[in-house]
Amino acid sequence: MKNAPTYPISGRGPADHDVRDQIVAAATEHFSRYGYEKTTVSDLAKAIGFSKAYIYKFFESKQAIGEMICANCLREMECAVKAAVDEADRPPEKLRRMFKAIVEASLRLFSEDQKLYEIAASAATEHWQVTLAYEKRIQEMLQAILQEGRQSGDFERKTPLDETAAAIYLVMRPYLNPLILQHSFDSAEEAPAQLSSLVLRSLSP
Known part of the structure; x- marks a missing residue:
């Protein structure tokens, strides 16, 4: 969204990296299905097909996602x-x-x-x-x-x-x-x- 407001986000890796968007999209779908509190980073890694360590290259925690x-x-x-x-x-x-x-x-x-x-x-x-x-x-x-x-x-x-x-x-x-x-x-x-x-x-x- 052009000229959209920005918000403070804690993250790792390149901010505009496609993988970050991919993780967020998959996490949104996973949280929508199973809930935020019951989902772990390991659950997300398994659902997305990435390793847990790879996700941590872009987000320091589940909260960051x-x-x-x-x-x-x-x-x-x-x-x-x-x-x-x-x-x-x-x-x-x-x-x-x-x-x-x-x-x-x-x-x-x-x-x-x-x-x-x-x-x-x-x-x-x-x-x-x-x-x-x-x-x-x-x-x-x-x-x-x-x-x-x-x-x-x-x-x-x-x-x-x-x-x-x-x-x-x-x-x-x-x-x-x-x-x-x-x-x-x-x-x-x-x-x-x-x-x-x-x-x-x-x-x-």
Whole structure:
């Protein structure tokens, strides 16, 4: 994907080596079938047809492979959210679209494949760098919308910007964090419109 966002990944060997992509593709399929927690590097090596030592030439651990898979998912989610925001002209609509896109992207990537969901859950539990980077990017995107809204007169300016951004992010977080998302499925359909409307009312000048 051209100009796609990059995420911090721990790896070995050439970053653009075809074997890395081959390992990640095979691991994604294997994790999807058997689950992340129950799969070992030895299992992956046997499934792919490589030796365990050869896989370690490209990835230092199973987590490193999981990070690459997770990064691919988060990159897709971030691009979907950014595309939705960029389609809107004014800050209030950008915020609405951001809420909607985050929920849709999270549900699409985390609920369609329960086995791969385990990777996202592990990433959130163990605070992998890829998840921290994704959350930071979403926060930056949110703050940029708020700043634009203040400049255009659509949003109030009295509350400190960082305080406002932090509060709104907490409202979004149940649909960003896979550990919380599993408890938010029932409200996912109506949540984006209701939450964004509530937030926009609080932002009125």
